[in-house]
Every structure is written in structure tokens, then in C-alpha cells.
Amino acid sequence: MKNIAILAENISKQYRLGEVGTGTLSHDLNRMISKLRGKGDPYLKIGDTNDRTTSGNSQYVWSLKDINFEIEQGDAVGIIGRNGAGKSTLLKLLSKVTKPTTGSFKVNGRIASLLEVGTGFNPEMTGRENIYLNGAILGMRKAEIDRKFDEIVAFSGVERYIDTPVKRYSSGMYVRLAFAVAAHLESEILIVDEVLAVGDAEFQKKCLGKMGDVSKEEGRTVLFVSHNMSAVQNLCNKGIVLSNGTTEFVGNVEESIQHYLKRNTDSINLLETKERKGSGVVKFAEINVFGATRETKPQSGQPFTMEFVLANNQQVNFADIEFDVRIDDQIGQRILWMSTTLMKETPNRVGNVVTFSMDRLVLNEGIYFITVYMTVNKDLSDWVQNAITFEVSEGDFYNTGKRVPALHSKVLVDYQVQYS
Structure with missing residues (x-):
């Protein structure tokens, strides 16, 4: 029997262009009247797909439309798609930063998310205070956070500034501490957006290694958004490809990457x-x-x-x-x-x-x-x-009837072997 960590059922998110919120007072009144009459939201029947290359004909746009998937416990899932495909919106819905317009998530476990630099941090509080604040938000007791504290600080590399208000941190320091908190506190699900791009190459490699440990060794579920296909391939075992706010493909990570990359061919x-x-x-x-x-x-x-x-x-x-x-x-x-x-x-x-x-x-x-x-x-x-x-496509490069697995070499060269 499957042990489902996340189940998404008909998830959609609609935005009104040029406005903060769902619309004007007249739109809200129309919604209320429709609800009193036993009818649905009239604005759910309109709206353009999330294609940023077209001007569109509606004030409303579906950032996500009818998203369905299930993720098993311990899976590392890469969320793949072009800019504007809806990847970050999906993670914000999962992290409860905003609500879906329609549909629902069923989540088994606590979620720790890192969507933007300093997500969940209070800028006036010190790094130390923010570690305890984030742990408390996850429902952890002080004794549990105490056990993880030294490990978090050591991983982040900001020990010298741990008692400094985080508003004085650089963006790199911010993301180092934020990732260390999210990855080490005891949540069952870790969600990471492309925020890791802020860190230096060495820290990015360290983060990817930690996420791999979280998934493979600790059995926790990881959702990872990145445009770096190498990172996605190395970290994830499954993939979800989004396009213009819709689910285009769900499968293992190799198939997902190939599906994403094969759009414009020949x-x-x-x-x-x-x-x-x-x-x-x-x-x-x-x-x-x-x-x-x-x-x-x-x-x-x-x-x-x-x-x-x-x-x-x-x-x-x-x-x-x-x-x-x-x-x-x-x-x-x-x-x-x-x-x-x-x-x-x-x-x-x-x-x-x-x-x-x-x-x-x-x-x-x-x-x-x-x-x-x-x-x-x-x-x-x-x-x-x-x-x-x-x-x-595969070819007999060496005229021997034998092939070189693509995993071993991307480039084929002529060479000779001599025995003596």
C-alpha cells in the first residue's frame, strides 16, 4: 500500500491582473449573490491560461489550472518548467502562503519550506531567535530544537553572526541560515524553491548533498524547483513538468527532463x-x-x-x-x-x-x-x-556492432588500442 505524503486534487489558482486581491467590490458582490442563489463563483468560468507570451482577453488568469498528482513518502520530486509555468505558485499553495482558488491538498506530515530569501524569518530577531521561532512554528519543543541547534549553526556557517538581527545579514547569509533551519528541523516534507541560486557554488553543492541525505537516508519527502537540470537529475527520483499553469507530464526524473527538453526539435x-x-x-x-x-x-x-x-x-x-x-x-x-x-x-x-x-x-x-x-x-x-x-539516435560509431552507454560518455572519439 502506498504511503502518500502529498495528494493534490484539482488544484487551481486564479489571479486578477493588475490588482491586489481577487477583484473589485462589484466582483465580490457578484460572488456573494451567486453564493446565496446556490450557484458557484461566476469568475471561475472565465480567465485565460497562464501564457505570458500572449496578451489575452480576460482580466483574470489561471496561474494553475486543474493540477493533480500524488507524491509518496521519501520521494524527491523535481518541479520543472519555464519561467511563469506556475512552479513557485504551486509551492506557495503547498506551504499555505496563499490558498488555492479551487481544489485541495491532503498532506501527511509537517512542511518546512524555503521559497524566498528569509522566508519565515523575523528581520528584527537574531539568527538564534529565528531558529527557535521556526522550530516552534513546526510544533517542535525547545528541547528538540536545542538538540539540533549546534548542527544548524555549523551547517549555515554564520556562527559569528548568530546573535545579530538577521536584517543585517547579506542575502547569502540569509539563505544559508534559512536552508539550514529548514533542512535540519524535524519536518516530514521539505520544500525548496530556486532560492539556492543566491548562495555560492560550494554552498549550493552542500545544500544538494543535504537534500539528498534528507530524502534517501532520512526518508523525508523533498520538493525541489530548479532550472538546473543537473541538480534535478542528481537529487530527484521523480518529476512534474508544468506548462502554462497545467500539468504537462508526471513520471520518473529522466522521463520528465527529456519531456521538458524535447519541445523544440530538429x-x-x-x-x-x-x-x-x-x-x-x-x-x-x-x-x-x-x-x-x-x-x-x-x-x-x-x-x-x-x-x-x-x-x-x-x-x-x-x-x-x-x-x-x-x-x-x-x-x-x-x-x-x-x-x-x-x-x-x-x-x-x-x-x-x-x-x-x-x-x-x-x-x-x-x-x-x-x-x-x-x-x-x-x-x-x-x-x-x-x-x-x-x-x-544511437549509431554504430566504432563499426563493431557495440554501443557506448550515454551514461559513460557524451562524446565519441576515434582511438586505437595496442597489446604487447
């Missing part, structure tokens, strides 16, 4: 993409990725082509354009880097298509990102991170 029109930087004198208009022919998918050991179509309305000469292509794996690690700056010469003419090709694709099977960066006369013209995702 070919994409970039002209309408707003998430870019640069003057736009010349822009990336289209990217096409293919294998031995335009009709075949990329395959390890086979010919591989990346075709970049440029919007070059000002007829800029190729000689004045430089650009880099970066290929990352699905957890954000840089695998390959190619650049026109490495070429001996650039053609002295105007055009709008640049093609990078390989006789043998050296990437192992898996999902990869392409990031593009272009300058015109040394000034940034266009930069699109993770512009396109493409998938490489």
Missing part, C-alpha cells in the same frame, strides 16, 4: 522568439538540424549538419559577422563549441545562410541544446540561449 523559426539579446542588426531567423540528408535525423557516427538562416535585411557582409555555436547536454553541461572565428578566412560577400557540418557526428545518443551567439563588427547582434533542442 527545426525552429526564431524570428518571433523574444528571449534573446543584441541589437538585432542581423538575427537568427531559422535553425535546421539534420543527419545524412535533410530527411534523416542526427545519428552517432553519421554525417551531421546545422543550418542557420539569418535575417540580414541590412545586407551585412559575411566578413563583418562572427558567430559561435554551443552544444550542451540535457543537464546544461557544455559538450561542444564551434565558431566562425576559428576559420582561416570568411567570404567577402553578402548572404543569409551559414552551415556547420561534420562528416561523422561525435555525439552519443541523447538530447542536446544549441545556443547561438552572433556579433556584427564586434558588437553583439543576436544571442539566443537554448534556441533549439535536437535528439541524436
Whole structure:
């Protein structure tokens, strides 16, 4: 029988744009009249989905809509999605920072959450006082907190400032102590948003290690929001993918990451993409990725082509354009880097298509990102991170009928072995 830690049933959260609260006095009166007549909230029948790229037609927007999932005790769950997908809203509802518009949670255990820097801290109180305050909020007795106190302070690394009001802490000190409190006090469920990005790399690694211990060794449940797929993959065993406020996928962490990353594959029109930087004198208009022919998918050991179509309305000469292509794996690690700056010469003419090709694709099977960066006369013209995702299928790179597991190597190279 499953031991359920969290059960979400038809969770939705609606906001009125441009307003604090649920709406105007007239809207509240309409709600009250509908309730007296035995009817539901009339504003639940309206509202746009949470797509920030469109203007919409309603004053209301569904930050979350009909979210359903169950999380078992001891699971470490990564909440994945683009900015604005509803990840932080979901964690705020779970942490009871705000109420859902519809639906309910069934939670088995106490929740400790770290959603923003200093969540749950009183800025006028010292670090020491805030540790005891947070423990009391979780229902712990003073003797229980006393047993954990030294461990919390040692983990946070702010011992020298423990009797200083936390309003004088830097953001890094704040998050160090806040995480130490949330992770060490005896809650059954730990919720952590991307607030860890405030800390330095060493502390982030320390936090991820602690969350892994909390889940695997202590059997506590962890919910973790991050855009760092490497951290999600290393920490979590399950994933929930959110898109525009809806549940797009629920499954194990590998499947969840792959589902999230496989949205834009093989070919994409970039002209309408707003998430870019640069003057736009010349822009990336289209990217096409293919294998031995335009009709075949990329395959390890086979010919591989990346075709970049440029919007070059000002007829800029190729000689004045430089650009880099970066290929990352699905957890954000840089695998390959190619650049026109490495070429001996650039053609002295105007055009709008640049093609990078390989006789043998050296990437192992898996999902990869392409990031593009272009300058015109040394000034940034266009930069699109993770512009396109493409998938490489398994191939017989070594012509031996044997494959190299993607877990062992992302890049395949020719080599010789000699015995003597």
C-alpha cells in the first residue's frame, strides 16, 4: 500500500491582473449573490491560461489550472518548467502562503519550506531567535530544537553572526541560515524553491548533498524547483513538468527532463522568439538540424549538419559577422563549441545562410541544446540561449556492432588500442 505524503486534487489558482486581491467590490458582490442563489463563483468560468507570451482577453488568469498528482513518502520530486509555468505558485499553495482558488491538498506530515530569501524569518530577531521561532512554528519543543541547534549553526556557517538581527545579514547569509533551519528541523516534507541560486557554488553543492541525505537516508519527502537540470537529475527520483499553469507530464526524473527538453526539435523559426539579446542588426531567423540528408535525423557516427538562416535585411557582409555555436547536454553541461572565428578566412560577400557540418557526428545518443551567439563588427547582434533542442539516435560509431552507454560518455572519439 502506498504511503502518500502529498495528494493534490484539482488544484487551481486564479489571479486578477493588475490588482491586489481577487477583484473589485462589484466582483465580490457578484460572488456573494451567486453564493446565496446556490450557484458557484461566476469568475471561475472565465480567465485565460497562464501564457505570458500572449496578451489575452480576460482580466483574470489561471496561474494553475486543474493540477493533480500524488507524491509518496521519501520521494524527491523535481518541479520543472519555464519561467511563469506556475512552479513557485504551486509551492506557495503547498506551504499555505496563499490558498488555492479551487481544489485541495491532503498532506501527511509537517512542511518546512524555503521559497524566498528569509522566508519565515523575523528581520528584527537574531539568527538564534529565528531558529527557535521556526522550530516552534513546526510544533517542535525547545528541547528538540536545542538538540539540533549546534548542527544548524555549523551547517549555515554564520556562527559569528548568530546573535545579530538577521536584517543585517547579506542575502547569502540569509539563505544559508534559512536552508539550514529548514533542512535540519524535524519536518516530514521539505520544500525548496530556486532560492539556492543566491548562495555560492560550494554552498549550493552542500545544500544538494543535504537534500539528498534528507530524502534517501532520512526518508523525508523533498520538493525541489530548479532550472538546473543537473541538480534535478542528481537529487530527484521523480518529476512534474508544468506548462502554462497545467500539468504537462508526471513520471520518473529522466522521463520528465527529456519531456521538458524535447519541445523544440530538429527545426525552429526564431524570428518571433523574444528571449534573446543584441541589437538585432542581423538575427537568427531559422535553425535546421539534420543527419545524412535533410530527411534523416542526427545519428552517432553519421554525417551531421546545422543550418542557420539569418535575417540580414541590412545586407551585412559575411566578413563583418562572427558567430559561435554551443552544444550542451540535457543537464546544461557544455559538450561542444564551434565558431566562425576559428576559420582561416570568411567570404567577402553578402548572404543569409551559414552551415556547420561534420562528416561523422561525435555525439552519443541523447538530447542536446544549441545556443547561438552572433556579433556584427564586434558588437553583439543576436544571442539566443537554448534556441533549439535536437535528439541524436544511437549509431554504430566504432563499426563493431557495440554501443557506448550515454551514461559513460557524451562524446565519441576515434582511438586505437595496442597489446604487447
